[in-house]
Amino acid sequence: MVAKLTKPEREALVDLLPQWTVVSDRDTITRDFVFPDFVEAFGFMSKVALLAERVDHHPEWSNVYNRVRIQLSTHEVGGLTMRDVKLAQMIDAIQN
Numbered sequence: 001m002v003a004k005l006t007k008p009e010r011e012a013l014v015d016l017l018p019q020w021t022v023v024s025d026r027d028t029i030t031r032d033f034v035f036p037d038f039v040e041a042f043g044f045m046s047k048v049a050l051l052a053e054r055v056d057h058h059p060e061w062s063n064v065y066n067r068v069r070i071q072l073s074t075h076e077v078g079g080l081t082m083r084d085v086k087l088a089q090m091i092d093a094i095q096n
Contacts, residue, residue, distance in 0.1 A: 002074055002081040010080070017088050023071070027079035028060075029088060033068045033095060041066050047094050055090070057083050 004027075005013075013022060013029065020029040035041040041063055048070070052058045060071040070091065072084040 002077055002083055004074075004077055004079045004081060005085075009082070009085075013085070016085060017092070019092065020088055022080075026071070026073065028071045028073040029080060029084060030069060030071045031088070031091075033070070035066045035068070038065050041068050044068060044095065048091055051090055051094065052087065055083075055087060057087050059087070059091075 010022070013020070017029060017031075020031045022028075023030050033041070033044065035044060045061070045063060045068055048059065048061075057072075057074070060073070062069045072088055073079060074081040074083050
C-alpha cells in the first residue's frame with residue numbers, strides 16, 4: 001500500500017520537482033510542456049505512455065496541438081504519493 005506524502009515530503013517538492021506545480025485543491029502535481037509542433041508533442045506522449053505502462057502508473061493528461069499538460073496523483077489513495085514524484089522525475093528525464 002502506498003501512503004500519501006507527508007508534510008515534509010510535500011514541502012520538498014519545490015526542490016525535487018521545480019518545474020511542476022502542486023494543485024492543492026485536487027492533490028495533484030501538474031506540468032505543461034510546449035513543443036515545436038504536434039508531431040513532437042505526440043512523440044513525447046508516446047514515450048511517456050510507454051514509461052507509464054512499464055511502471056504501472058498512468059497520468060491524467062491532455063494535448064492541444066503542440067502543448068501537453070500532465071497531472072499526476074495516485075487515485076487509489078486520493079492524493080500525492082512517492083509514485084507520483086518518481087514518475088514526474090522520469091518524465092523530466094525524458095524531456096531534459
